[in-house]
Amino acid sequence: MDYYSFEYPYLIFLLFPIIYCLYRCKERLKPIYFVHLHFLSAKKSFYKLEWIVKVAIFILLAIALASPIIVDRVDPLNRNGKDIVLAIDASGSMNSSGFDFESEEKTSQRLSRFEIAKLVAAEFIQKRVGDNVGVVLYGDFAFIASPITFEKNIIVEMLSYLTQGMAGQNTAIGEAIAMSVRAFKHSKAKSKIIVLLTDGEHNSGDISPKDALVLAEEENIKIYTIGMGNRGEADEALLKTIAQASGGEFFYATNAKELREIYESIDGLESSKIKSRDYLLKEYYYHLLLLVALALLLFLINREMRK
Structure with missing residues (x-):
């Protein structure tokens, strides 16, 4: 029987301080006074998107550390x-x-x-x-x-x-x-x-x-x-x-x-x-999350270089 699980589920708790810090520990920017504020609207939009992407990257990394798996409980003797x-x-x-x-x-x-x-x-x-x-x-x-x-x-x-x-x-x-x-x-x-x-x-x-x-x-x-x-x-x-x-x-x-x-x-x-041991087959999926996180990171780098 297959079911979803994490090999290191306690690492999921890393999500909470990371997300809190991303929200509360914002980068302090030096104020710049400019009359025509409408010229900065695109920048503000990007900063909002950038924050969402960063949160997504950290969430993906934390879940990858917890090692999501699909477990197939093969029980050849204990059945x-x-x-x-x-x-x-x-x-x-x-x-x-x-x-x-x-x-x-x-x-x-x-x-x-x-x-x-x-x-x-x-x-x-x-x-x-x-x-x-x-x-x-x-x-x-x-x-x-x-x-x-x-x-x-x-x-x-x-x-x-x-x-x-x-x-x-x-x-x-x-x-x-x-x-x-x-x-x-x-x-x-x-x-x-x-x-x-x-x-x-x-x-x-x-x-x-x-x-x-x-x-x-x-x-x-x-x-x-x-x-x-x-x-x-x-x-x-x-x-x-x-x-x-x-x-x-x-x-x-x-x-x-x-x-x-x-x-x-x-x-x-x-x-x-029949008394004996269980035998578990584990299929790992952390690498998929790492690939998605890497893609998002490259997206941020590319946007930063084009600024």
Whole structure:
């Protein structure tokens, strides 16, 4: 949110003695007696204009010293939001097609499940205005593709570089949950959420989903599970158990439209305060005032030289 302010507002008080002095401490002129006073009318007019210009210069200089700024309060961590980790399945089955995706231009594209999952996840991330988001990719094993951060554009760009199979061809759901829990290591959010997406069954990894679920419960992490693909391909029973035990919900998407709607439903999650520091972006404008004051000063000098 933008607002106007001064970096050194107390310097504004310099205006008062300066203006008072300009008004009261007038230059004492030696009286000159002249009969035809109408010849001096132009001079009097100039002296009045000169005084106004001088006052304007001093006002501009005093305001410039106070340093007027526009402050953009960027509050990436101290906001009403939540920390979210998206755990995305990159196993061999995610290379399957037949999960049509309709872009914002209303053109249909035939992409793999993994590519569609990335596109819908990117849309979800960009809508997380008050949240910090991280990404975990998993197959035979799991790894943190992006730590939890407020920099949404960086995460979305990173998603475009992820490929199906880069974590192996199997589905280690337990590893995915455990690695997602590890991603919250430095999180100070009260609301921590994992959104786990898969189109298969747990069949790999050294950590079982049951043991991984215990880790999530210890950290008070809520897990939302999403099964995608044809009914029966994903282990619905396991995904329901994980979601219910952690206080989350289970969803199933058989097409890209349903997947989008699921992420929109998760969009309605409650928010909580994340404790950290503010970050202020300041745009300075004192130089504009100095330029105007300089222009007025040059105007006075030019008039004085032409007298």
